[in-house]
Amino acid sequence: MTNQTSSSVSVGAKIRHDIIKGVHPPGGKLREAALAKQYAVSRIPIREALRSLEAEGLVESRPYSGSMVAPSPTEDAEDLFEIRIVLESATAKRAAKRAAQQSNGEAPDERWRGTRKEINEILDVGDIVIGQERYEDLAVLNMRFHFAIAELSGSLSFVSLLRQISGKIEWLYSLNVTRRGPQAWPEHRDIIAAIDAGQGSKAAEVMGQHVRRSRDSYFAMMAEKPA
Amino acid sequence: MTNQTSSSVSVGAKIRHDIIKGVHPPGGKLREAALAKQYAVSRIPIREALRSLEAEGLVESRPYSGSMVAPSPTEDAEDLFEIRIVLESATAKRAAKRAAQQSNGEAPDERWRGTRKEINEILDVGDIVIGQERYEDLAVLNMRFHFAIAELSGSLSFVSLLRQISGKIEWLYSLNVTRRGPQAWPEHRDIIAAIDAGQGSKAAEVMGQHVRRSRDSYFAMMAEKPA
DNA sequence: ATCAGATCGTTTGCATACAATCTAATCTCT
DNA sequence: AGAGATTAGATTGTATGCAAACGATCTGAT
Incomplete structure (x- = not known):
C-alpha cells in the first residue's frame, strides 16, 4: 500500500508549473513528441497530462490538431x-x-x-x-x-x-x-x-x-x- | 478541415451515458480491459475517456488502483x-x-x-x-x-x-x-x-x-x- | 496572377507489448 | 487460531510502432 504517484501526474505538475512561469508562452503549440523528449518520458504520460491540464483550462486541444497553451488569463x-x-x-x-x-x-x-x-x-x-x-x-x-x-x-x-x-x-x-x-x-x-x-x-x-x-x-x- | 471527432471522446460520451443510466452503478469498479472489450476499442481511448469523466466528477481514480464510478450525486x-x-x-x-x-x-x-x-x-x-x-x-x-x-x-x-x-x-x-x-x-x-x-x-x-x-x-x- | 485540387511531410490517434504496482489469497510463525 | 510476511495473479502505467488525419506546398488550368 505505497500509493505510488504515477509519472503522468508528476510530469503534469511540471508542465503546469512551466506554463505559469511562462516557459511555454500562451498560444504556443505543445507538440507531444517535443514534450516527451523535454520531460524524458514517452508520449503517453504527456497525453494524459495534457488532458488534465485541458480540464484545468490551462491547455486547449482539438482532435488531430494538437494542443496549445491557453490564452493568458x-x-x-x-x-x-x-x-x-x-x-x-x-x-x-x-x-x-x-x-x-x-x-x-x-x-x-x-x-x-x-x-x-x-x-x-x-x-x-x-x-x-x-x-x-x-x-x-x-x-x-x-x-x-x-x-x-x-x-x-x-x-x-x-x-x-x-x-x-x-x-x-x-x-x-x-x-x-x-x-x-x-x-x-x-x-x-x-x-x-x-x-x-x-x-x-x-x-x-x-x-x-x-x-x-x-x-x-x-x-x-x-x-x-x-x- | 473535416474536424473528425476522435474515438476517445465518442466512447467517453457512451460511458458517461451509461453511468447516468445506471449501467455502471455508483461505486462500481471500471476495469479498463473490460471496458475496452465492451466498447470495442483499445485501452488507450478508454483511459482518456476516464480522465475526462474524472474531471467531470463522474469517475474517481487512484494511481495503480484503477477507476470507479463516483458515488451517486x-x-x-x-x-x-x-x-x-x-x-x-x-x-x-x-x-x-x-x-x-x-x-x-x-x-x-x-x-x-x-x-x-x-x-x-x-x-x-x-x-x-x-x-x-x-x-x-x-x-x-x-x-x-x-x-x-x-x-x-x-x-x-x-x-x-x-x-x-x-x-x-x-x-x-x-x-x-x-x-x-x-x-x-x-x-x-x-x-x-x-x-x-x-x-x-x-x-x-x-x-x-x-x-x-x-x-x-x-x-x-x-x-x-x-x- | 489567382484559385481549385492533389500531394507529401508532420503530427496526433490508436493498438499491441511489456514493466511496475497493487490486491488478495496463502503461508509461516507464535 | 490469529497477525504479519510472502507470493501469485490481476490490473494499471508506460513504451514503441503503425495508421489516420491535418496543413502547407506544389501543380495546373482558367
Whole structure:
C-alpha cells in the first residue's frame, strides 16, 4: 500500500508549473513528441497530462490538431474574479456555519480540526515568506489557503470546482504577487477570524471584499504597465 | 478541415451515458480491459475517456488502483444545487446585460444571435418532447438550455465551470425528471424573457428561483421514496 | 496572377507489448 | 487460531510502432 504517484501526474505538475512561469508562452503549440523528449518520458504520460491540464483550462486541444497553451488569463480576468467572488463567498459562509456546529460540541470532526490546524501553519509560513521577500512562493501558498477554506466548507463539490479554476487563478495571482501579496496576506486572518466566530454572512462579506480588493489591485497594475 | 471527432471522446460520451443510466452503478469498479472489450476499442481511448469523466466528477481514480464510478450525486445534492444557484444566477445576470448591449446596437454579435436562436429551438423541441411524454430525453435538453444561457453570458470561464458539474447535474436531474420536468420547462421561458428584456437582477432572481424549485422538488421526491 | 485540387511531410490517434504496482489469497510463525 | 510476511495473479502505467488525419506546398488550368 505505497500509493505510488504515477509519472503522468508528476510530469503534469511540471508542465503546469512551466506554463505559469511562462516557459511555454500562451498560444504556443505543445507538440507531444517535443514534450516527451523535454520531460524524458514517452508520449503517453504527456497525453494524459495534457488532458488534465485541458480540464484545468490551462491547455486547449482539438482532435488531430494538437494542443496549445491557453490564452493568458488576463483575457478573462474579470470573469475569474467574479467567479471567485460568488464561489468563495459561499465556501466562507458554509465554513463559518460548520465552525459554529463544531464549537457546539456536535460531532467533533477530526478532519475539520486537521485542516483548521493546517491553515494556521499556512498563514505562519506566509508571514515568513513575506518577511524574506520570497514572493514567488506566495502564489502557491495563497492557493493553498483558499483551498483549505473550501475544505472547511465540508463540500467536495466546492473544492473540486475551485480546483477547476485554480490553475488560472494562480497564474493570474502570480502576475501581481509582488504588489498585492504583502497587502493581501493579513486579510486572510480576518477571514479565518470570522469563520472561527461562526458568523456566516460576515465571513462571506469579508471574503468577498478580499477578492474584490485583489481584483482592483490587479486592474490597477494592468493600467499602469499594460502587458 | 473535416474536424473528425476522435474515438476517445465518442466512447467517453457512451460511458458517461451509461453511468447516468445506471449501467455502471455508483461505486462500481471500471476495469479498463473490460471496458475496452465492451466498447470495442483499445485501452488507450478508454483511459482518456476516464480522465475526462474524472474531471467531470463522474469517475474517481487512484494511481495503480484503477477507476470507479463516483458515488451517486444524491450524496452532495445540496451542494450541487447551491453551486447552481450562485453560478447560474451570475450567468443569467450577465446574459441580460449583454442582451441590453445588443439591443443598443453596439457591435451586433453574430455568435450571440446564433445561440439566442438555438435557445428557441431547444425550448420548442422540449415542448414536443413533453407532449410525447419522452421524459428521458428531457435531461439532456435541460442541460443544453442552461449551457446556452451560460454561453449568452459571453464568458468561457463560466461555461467551462458549468461543464465541470454538468455530469452530476444531469445525473441528478434525470432522477426526478418525470416529476419536475414538465413543471420546470415553462419556467425557462420566463428566464429568457427577463434576459431579452435586459433586466439583469430580475434574470438572476428568476434563475435562482428556478433552481431553488428544482431543489425543493428533488428533496420532496427523495422524502417520498428514499433510494 | 489567382484559385481549385492533389500531394507529401508532420503530427496526433490508436493498438499491441511489456514493466511496475497493487490486491488478495496463502503461508509461516507464535 | 490469529497477525504479519510472502507470493501469485490481476490490473494499471508506460513504451514503441503503425495508421489516420491535418496543413502547407506544389501543380495546373482558367
